[in-house]
Amino acid sequence: MHRLAAPSLAPVINATGVVLHTNLGRAPLARAARQAIERIAAGYANLEYDVSAGTRGSRQALCRDLLVELTGAEDALVVNNAAGALLVALSALARDGEAIVSRGELVEIGGAFRVPDIMARSGAKLVEVGTTNRTHGRDYKAAITPNTRLLLKVHRSNFQVTGFTAEVTAGEVAALAREARVTSLYDLGSGLLLDLEPWGLRGEPTITEALASGVDAVVFSGDKLLGGPQAGILVGSRTAIEACRTDPIARAVRSDKLTLAALEATLALYRDPETSRREIPVLRMLTADVAQLRRDAEALQKGVGEDCDVIEGESEVGGGSFPGAKLKTWLLRLKPTGLAPTAVAERLRAGNPPIVPRIADDHVLLDPRTIFPDQLDTVARAVRAALDG
Secondary structure (H helix, E strand, O other): OHHHHOOOOOOOEEOOOEEEOHHHOOOOOOHHHHHHHHHHHOOOOOOOEEOOOOEEOOHHHOOHHHHHHHHOOOEEEEEOOHHHHHHHHHHHHHOOOEEEEEHHHOOEEHHHEEHHHHHHHHOOEEEEEOOOOEOOHHHHHHHOOOOEEEEEEEOOOOOOOOOOOEOOOHHHHHHHHHHHOOEEEEEEEOOEOOOOHHHOOOOOOEHHHHHHOOOOEEEEEOOOOOOOOOOEEEEEOHHHHHHHHOOHHHHHOEOOHHHHHHHHHHHHHOOOHHHHHHHOHHHHHHOOOHHHHHHHHHHHHHHHOOOEEEEEEEEEEEOOOOOOOEEEEEEEEEOOOOOOHHHHHHHHHOOOOOEEOEEEOOEEEEOHHHOOHHHHHHHHHHHHHHHHO
């Protein structure tokens, strides 16, 4: 009866070292975002009410000014997830027409959802150009017809193509679209506002860089590298975003008041880059000091006692961001006698709260990068209990 009464959605401790763990809910929210949710959830709010005029307002205006300020875009629109934002954009900008995209960018995201399937639902006709590994500007140019409505660029955020390759940049796609007098759309995916190259993370364009390429609109997620709630965000030209805003699908995938409250609070932190890095958990984890991670791993070791040691290792970004990137870290390696790694991991997951470790090289490993500082004591006690049986 107790298990039946317990909520089915419950907190877990992520000890995997995968910062944007899709199965564990991706981005943990900043304190400001959590407080905003609590404040708005407790009662009524001006979601669609203009308090000064005493008339109906629009929820679509709530995060617009901040997004325009932070990205340099002319306009912005927020919906409930990135796939929804892409669906809205394709419907608004390419319905009943052709949308041209490189064959090497027809990605599949988690849950077997594919870009071609989303395009089909939008009413746009998919036109593939190039090959899996090489696409050139001339391929786009040759495919443009009087029925072409859109040139689509998709950032390969969850895989890499290496070797004998060639791709058309977002800037080139934008130029080709202008020449053909059609719209250009850049599906960026993860949504990076703060450049992380100083911390060794390269290859992921920022939203500002994507817009600077000259495309008409950019699509990205709110709950990946941005570090906010699940949301799909569109930024770009007034013409393109207004077309998206008035598309009927935008109503079907609109965001609720809690998402908008959390997103606005998260975006506000980006007004000061250092504040965002310090206060947004995803950014704090991705830029964590390796020496501090070692101290955290050693603190875990001290709390656990015997049957473990501290070793060097690697963390992952996860969430379809920075594919192939590895972050140096320190790990707590469990070395129990007569107890299989799968059995230890099962005991950890059975705890309250459940602790999700990773298993590699026949050992259970815990990465402090994704363990919050106030969780270290809890984890150490749980590990000791799991080892003792």
